[in-house]
Amino acid sequence: MIFFRINLNILFILIMVLLAPIMANETTKAFQLDNGLHVILLHDPSAEIITAKTIVNVGSIYEKEFLGTGISHYLEHIVAGGSTKKQSEETYKETLSLMGGVSNAYTTTDHTAYFINTTPDKTNQAIQTLYEWMFHCSFKKSEVDREKEVITREIEKTQSNIQRQFYYLSQENTYLDHPSQFPVIGFLDKFNTITKNDLETFYKRNYVPSNMILIIGGPISINNVKKTIETTFGIEKKVAKPIFINRSEPMPFNPRELKKEIDMNSTLISLRFPTVDLYSEDLYTLDLLDYILGNGNQSILTKKLVEELKIAYSVSTSSYTPAYTKGYFEIMIDTDEKHIERVIKEITKIVTQSKKRPFSKNLIERSKKQKLAENILSIASIEDKTTRLAMSFLYSNTTNFFDVYAQNFSEITAKQIQETANTYLDFDHLITTIATPKSSTNTKNNLTHKSTKTNRKKITLDNGLRVILYPNKTSQSTKIQIMSKAGIISETPTINGIGNLTAKLIGTATTKYSKDDIESIIEDHGASMSANHGYHTLYYTLDCLEEDTIALAPLFFHTFFNATFKDSHIKEEQRKQVNTIKQRDDDWFSYGNYRFKKQFWGNHPYSLSSSGEIESIQSLTKTTFQKFHNQLLDPNNMIISIMGKFNENDLLKQIKDLRFSEPKAPQNKIDNTVKQTDTITHNNHKFQTTSFFMGFNGTTILNTKEKVTLDIIDTLLSGASYPGGRLHNQLRDKGFVYLVHGINFNGLDKGGFYIYALTNEESWKDVQDIILKEIKSLQETVASQKEWDEAIARLKFYYKDRASSSDSLVLLEAANELLLNDVNHSKTIDKTIDSITKEMVKDAAKTYLINPSIMVFHPEEKKES
Structure with a gap:
């Protein structure tokens, strides 16, 4: 496995945050x-x-x-x-x-x-x-x-x-x-x-x-x-540590630009200013400058290029300062080819202005607060904590690198930031990289919480609303989550994409606050407020420091229950969503999975894309969004979860005073036809690999025993979300695939069991034959005791790992209560797993793993130029 650009920067993202105090009951020992x-x-x-x-x-x-x-x-x-x-x-x-x-x-x-x-x-x-x-x-x-x-x-x-x-x-x-x-x-x-x-x-x-x-x-x-x-x-014996000496990277003598056509549907621009390594004193001011220019919707670059001028789909910045060579300050833009010149011109203006005028004290303090909040909210699991310790020691030979960083970071002044901007944001040394679509193609911050054991309490209000509380008096943060029944299953082709867009529009305006008002309040407190939309739910989450709960909870509830949908906001999100839909064809999996789901699910809502289609999202109006939003406010179809340190009585009072509705949710006429015959379809795609998708009818989320039985089959075949199982071992051993994976998808009324693989043109038929052979083996022969024990142990750990962070726990238990009326569902899963026998797995394989639907995507033949 490789950490490419985003993962490679995890260390340096960590460096950009302050070190949260270690809990009193944690002990760290370092020795040699x-x-x-x-x-x-x-x-x-x-x-x-x-x-x-x-x-x-x-x-x-x-x-x-x-x-x-x-x-x-x-x-x-x-x-x-x-x-x-x-x-x-x-x-x-x-x-x-x-x-x-x-x-x-x-x-x-x-x-x-x-x-x-x-x-x-x-x-x-x-x-x-x-x-x-x-x-x-x-x-x-x-x-x-x-x-x-x-x-x-x-x-x-x-x-x-x-x-x-x-x-x-x-x-x-x-x-x-x-x-x-x-x-x-x-x-x-x-x-x-x-x-x-x-x-x-x-x-x-x-x-x-x-x-x-x-x-x-x-x-x-x-x-x-x-x-x-x-x-x-x-x-082990002591051996001399290897010594590495590499050539240093010289400062560019003059600006340089590299432009290349790539087979894609978007235009990407990278503007890099050479800077310093990890050990420079200017590390701190560069990191803060990154937050000021490019962090959040209220950042200078996003406000200008995305919202005001609408010449970009997204803008981000990063200060990359590795330990082993000089780094760079990067501005990344996703735009259209026709806007390249103007985008660069506008960025040049903004950067030049930032070098002439010092940033306001409020802006600097807000950015510092964002870093503090990100730090406290960002450690979700024991893996996160050990990674932070490891990276600290790797680059400083101590476990307290972040303590030192925090102290130095807190002392930054406006003058220092301005001096840093003038020193490093030098257009005479700018390195520009541009990727544009080939002429033949069309143009086109997750915050988490510390994992701590808490006492859970469920309260049902008189109107039917269920509130789940996770009080923790030692927590430095608070999470509030609203989850409503919605999801792709509630959409039709004519309004496909409305859930995704609604999730992006909630929190942008209300009868009382404008988009700028809301974003400024949230970012001033270093908090996060966002919504997500899935197959069956829409959920809206606030993550903030414990001390800010009193100020932000009322805003959070108000922005959800009193959301308004302004035409200008709708138009802007539609513009960006069209770009996202075009980029669906720029990745082998999203390209293939989108088309496979259309074939597999037919007329069922699960065939719809969460992003929607260009035609469907462009037809959505303010009235359509208001109607959809009103359906989210039914207290009988909603769960509110609160975790951390908070005043229970105060929050419950706020919740009871909210404006709920009880609409009759429209019932889509859903095609529940069960596919009875094998199908195989061959298509071409622009990638030089061959992708393979196979699907079978599955079971629903409500049928727990059958669901877990299919989970065991998934584990035996492909490892249950982790590399492993018969298919991984056989296909990888023979060099037929880079990856092979199974998914046991469980819907509310139907389910699907998928297997997909990334292979090559010479091997796809072998891949298909081996998959079918192993499925037949499961149907005819029970697993060996050794294989069975391994699968059961792996599956139990998978379920435990799913709930190992507070973020995932809140989400999982809310969904269990909302969809299954059982907040404790996950706690009984081991007992269910233990109740499944080898014969039950064999029978389930015979029942479900029949009549496969297959789609294979082959490389297009290259035409001679």
Whole structure:
């Protein structure tokens, strides 16, 4: 797995936030073993699971003679789960499955990470497994050859990802001398030169204790874990840490521009100003400047380009300051080709003005508050906490990097920001990268909460509204969520997309507040207020600091219950949504999945796209939105959830005073015809990979036992949301696919069981045959006890992991109460899983996995130019 641009910046996003105080009942211990290994242990009794991570200080920029080959990433594929001198790959698969946890790895420019998440009683096993991977890889030839095929497919897959293509293009234009110009995955021709001996050499050189960090977090016993570490990682000999020296990237002598046509439906512009590395004192002012110019709907660039001039669909900024070379301040724009010149001209004006006039004190303080709030609200799980500790140590050799950062950040002044803008936002050194649609094609902040155990209370008001409370007196934040029945199932082709657009319009205006008023209030408090729309619900969420609940809760309720829909706002969201719909064809999965669902679901609402169609969304009017919104206000079809530190009586009083309605929800005439015959359809797409989609009739969310039985089938076949299962093992082993995945979708009145794969033109028929063969095996033969035990353990962990963060818990339990009338549904899932027998799985496979609907997308033949 690779962290491309967005994931690669996770560290630096973390650096841009302040360090939240560690809860009083958490304990962190950092120490170094005699062999040079750095260890960080985090005891967190509130966590449900443990996470064990190893960070190796090697990535694509440190590959020396192997630069551009992607050998770090190739090695990650071999090491993670592969055979060692201690145990075979099959044994590790069995061990990890019985642990019920999640195991994965990723490679970046400067480090490679391996992690195992599991239950607390399996902590020692997780440590032992990581230890064996790090020091005893056996480089079995069959595994080396197989993973070479897998990565070849992966490299091919990158050509089907427009955003990644554009990121690589921008990197090549930015870094002419430094190895950051090379993709982490490598170039295919160079990758193919790597031998088994090369991998072993690279492994011995870099996988040494002094070049690693080990992090264990969760409800662990620090003393017991230390003993396990000493008898595993601690027995390795001390070896000199490898030294890396790369060429520095010089400042561009003059502005440079790279423009390229890409087969897509949008125009992307990257404007990069060269800046500093992580250790510069100007880090702090650059980060704050990023927030001022490009964070939120009230940011200077968004207000001007997106809302006022309407010459862009989105604008974002980022200050990228890596530890190993000079970074850049980037302005990213999604626009139309005809607006390129004007967009750049307007940005030049705004940047020039910001260099001449200092920003207001209010704007600076608001941006600082946003960072503080983002920090407190951003740690959702034990995995987040250990990642923060790991990144802190990786780049500062301490666990308190963010403490130092917070202190320095709080002291920034308007004068310092202005000086930084004048120093670095220099158009004489601007690096511009532009990607436009090929001439033949048409133009076209998630905030989370700390995971803590809370006491839940459900209250039903006289009007039928259900309120779920999660009080936590130690919390520094509050979350309020309103969930109403809605979703794609309530839409028709003529109003398709109304739910998605309503979610974007709620919170933009009311009878009392304008869009600017609302956004200013929310952003001044560093809070977040947003809505989302799914298959069956629409939910609206406020995340804020505990101290701001009194001020923001009334605004939150008012913006939902008294929402108004202004023509200007509707028109603007329609404009942006049309662009989103056009971009549906720029990704292999969204392109194929959209068309497959049309075939599979026929006239059922589940065939509709959440984005809608250009014709349907452009026909929506203010009256249509008001009617749809009114349907959301029925108290019998609504759940309000509140988590954190809050005044229960005050919030309940506010809720009781709200204006509810009790409309008769229109009943769509839904086609529930069950498909009886096999179908296979072949289509072409513009990507150089082949995608494969297969679907079967499934069951509903209301049929819990059958649903869980199909979940077990999904786990046996494809791993239940994690890489694994028969199909993953067989198809990846043979090099037929880059990925294969199953989905057990459960609707209110129908369900579907999907399998999709990304393969190549030579292998798609083999992929189809193997999938059908394994399905037939499930129908005729019960699973072995070993395979059964692994699947059950994996599925139980999947359900536990779904509720492991407070954000997901609130969402999950609200949906369970709203759709199933059972807020405790998730708590009984283990009992349901245990009630399923092998024969029941066999019968379900015979009942459901018949008459497949198949769609295959083949590469278009390239025409000679």
